[in-house]
Amino acid sequence: MPRRLLVTGAGGFVGANLVRRWATQGCEVVAAVRPGGDPWRLEGCDARVVEAELSDVNSLRTLLRDVDPGAVLHAAAHGAYSWQNDLESMLAVNVRAVSTIIDHCIEREVPFVQLGSSSEYGWVPGPPAETHRLSPNSDYAVTKAAASHLVEHAALRRGLRGVVARLYSVYGPWEDPRRLMPTVAWH
Secondary structure, eight states: OOSSEEEETTTSHHHHHHHHHHHHTTOOEEEEEOTTOOOGGGTTOSSEEEEOOTTSHHHHHHHHHHHOOSEEEEOOOSSSSTTOOOHHHHHIIIIIHHHHHHHHHHHHTOOEEEEEEGGGGOSOSSOOOTTSOOOOOSHHHHHHHHHHHHHHHHHHHSOOOEEEEEEOSOOOTTOOTTSHHHHHHHO
């Protein structure tokens, strides 16, 4: 287990669940949340919560330097929700932030986990294999696929100890009540 784990997007549904899990396992977790966001999912959790603007490369570099993590998990994303449709924000968080984190992780020899999305595969007739060709069909999916390619390239050519984990239909505690499963459960 790393001496300190940095989780970006820690105020989100997936990030908060991962922070909570690792914090209960005794890991020192630094939970990076969006400035001005409401980190309600992290209330009562044994993690250090810090605000960081991931779309600002200098802010992200400062976060990485100050936290000095032993591993980084990038759970932050923009565009996963239908109301998040600004392409520039998707590029900043989903691509440029990943590139900045990769550079840091290579320089410091720190493992990196990029949380991808099933959206990267686009519309396919059945469950794709990991080797299935990516065919993104939205701005969000294109930016997540670009991030996956950055991680894969850096792992193959630049010495990054990194991996992409593509998530599928995740639901559970602390999910946004406007999403499908909470809506179904409510009705």
